[in-house]
Amino acid sequence: MLCPFVEEFIPTPVGPIPRVATTVSHRDRWGTIGARIGLIRRNYKVAPGLYAVGTPGAGSPVLVTANYKLTFDSLRHRLGNIDAWLLVVDTRGINVWCAAGKGSFSSEEVIRGVEQARLAEVVSHRRLILPQLAATGVTARAVRRGCGFDVLFGPVRAEDLPAFLRHDHQADETMRTVTFTMAERAVLIPVELFLLAKPLLAVLCLGPLLSGIGPGLFSPAAALERGLILLAATVAGIGAGAVLTPLALPRLPGRQFWIKGILAVLPVALCLWLLFAHRLTPIEQAAMLLWTATVSSYLAMQFTGSTPFTSPSGVEYEMRRGLPVQLAAACLGLGLWLAAPFLANGGG
Amino acid sequence: MRGYRYIDGVVTLRVDRQRCVGCGACVQVCPHRLFSLDEGVLALRDADLCMECGACARNCPVEAITVSPGVGCAVAILAAWINRLTGRKVLSDCC
Numbered sequence A: 001m002l003c004p005f006v007e008e009f010i011p012t013p014v015g016p017i018p019r020v021a022t023t024v025s026h027r028d029r030w031g032t033i034g035a036r037i038g039l040i041r042r043n044y045k046v047a048p049g050l051y052a053v054g055t056p057g058a059g060s061p062v063l064v065t066a067n068y069k070l071t072f073d074s075l076r077h078r079l080g081n082i083d084a085w086l087l088v089v090d091t092r093g094i095n096v097w098c099a100a101g102k103g104s105f106s107s108e109e110v111i112r113g114v115e116q117a118r119l120a121e122v123v124s125h126r127r128l129i130l131p132q133l134a135a136t137g138v139t140a141r142a143v144r145r146g147c148g149f150d151v152l153f154g155p156v157r158a159e160d161l162p163a164f165l166r167h168d169h170q171a172d173e174t175m176r177t178v179t180f181t182m183a184e185r186a187v188l189i190p191v192e193l194f195l196l197a198k199p200l201l202a203v204l205c206l207g208p209l210l211s212g213i214g215p216g217l218f219s220p221a222a223a224l225e226r227g228l229i230l231l232a233a234t235v236a237g238i239g240a241g242a243v244l245t246p247l248a249l250p251r252l253p254g255r256q257f258w259i260k261g262i263l264a265v266l267p268v269a270l271c272l273w274l275l276f277a278h279r280l281t282p283i284e285q286a287a288m289l290l291w292t293a294t295v296s297s298y299l300a301m302q303f304t305g306s307t308p309f310t311s312p313s314g315v316e317y318e319m320r321r322g323l324p325v326q327l328a329a330a331c332l333g334l335g336l337w338l339a340a341p342f343l344a345n346g347g348g
Numbered sequence B: 001m002r003g004y005r006y007i008d009g010v011v012t013l014r015v016d017r018q019r020c021v022g023c024g025a026c027v028q029v030c031p032h033r034l035f036s037l038d039e040g041v042l043a044l045r046d047a048d049l050c051m052e053c054g055a056c057a058r059n060c061p062v063e064a065i066t067v068s069p070g071v072g073c074a075v076a077i078l079a080a081w082i083n084r085l086t087g088r089k090v091l092s093d094c095c
């Protein structure tokens, strides 16, 4: 079946090669939205192999990329009127950065791609342009040894490729530096939230159950009232840890993310307290705030996985400090929440 | 990457200048621009900015750079801890 982004086939010495569109179609747009909000998690792939943009010839550059459809799209959509070959490597449908880090965007995979596409028969030169971030998984020397092609690491971002190609394959410092702008951070938030749907559902079910337990065994009224407050506290924690923390990341003081998550929770916790304090005992208020802070702190720590500047040594360092605190705070918070009805009764 | 700084003094990056042959591979690949070559002599600025991606060490032809590479992701590290603790693959990591 012909993929919608393939315009036609162009003849080459190794047979017809699909030429792909550089324009954004409605289908691409919906696919991108789906992948960004986490509806399409896996399996948003293109078939590995050689593709053409424009009308490339034997001397045209070869751009190597991952077979995650979002990666492939963001590359071809930026190539406007450039003539080039795209060599899509089988990275199991994972983006360049993650695939290189996990070993599926590797020297071996690039060599296999070059050989399977019989690239040496299609182009007369012996040079591949790889995204710079692929260098984490690809050794330039190994590729040369394996298939005779030189590897040139191009810019970090696909949007800089046209300028890179125009300037005789020279990348300036800006093109070689990773960034983590507001837009780059914001785009990550929907997937994080989508992944939290299941835990949130658990709170929705378990919250009222736990909240209803009291001196009179179980109170449906308390279950509803306190269960909803627990749910609100959880949502507030998610907002602080998975939305506010990513957005305000460079402005939040401190280095460790679990601490940033606690700082981000302060304004949210204040709102929560103003909203619900009058309906809760002091013990319940403390429990609610502890729980909210824990959720935020944990989710902020989890966001380390999405940033391009946190070293694994650093993440381990902060987890050894943050996790015990979070665990203790969660237990204390839930314990107080459960105990509160009994204490209130006992105290008169 | 202005405005971002992670934890100081934990990074495993080590550079052995004696071995370096000045090929420039590390200068090219580092996404945090930690290396530069000045008349063939390698300079390293602010190692604390390193995210331990391993691109430099992997592409150095003479093993002048060592770093213990990995993904700086709490979920992946937690999964590795739990899997090691239980000896089974209980959790799978991210991305």
Ligand code: SF4
Pocket: B013, B029, B030, B031, B032, B033, B034, B049, B050, B051, B052, B053, B054, B055, B056, B057, B067
């Ligand atoms: S490991 Fe990565 S971030 Fe660290 S110096 Fe090497 S290339 Fe740069």
Ligand code: SF4
Pocket: B019, B020, B021, B022, B023, B024, B025, B026, B027, B042, B056, B059, B060, B061, B062, B063, B064, B065
């Ligand atoms: S890659 Fe290795 S040999 Fe080349 S400049 Fe860097 S440290 Fe020196």
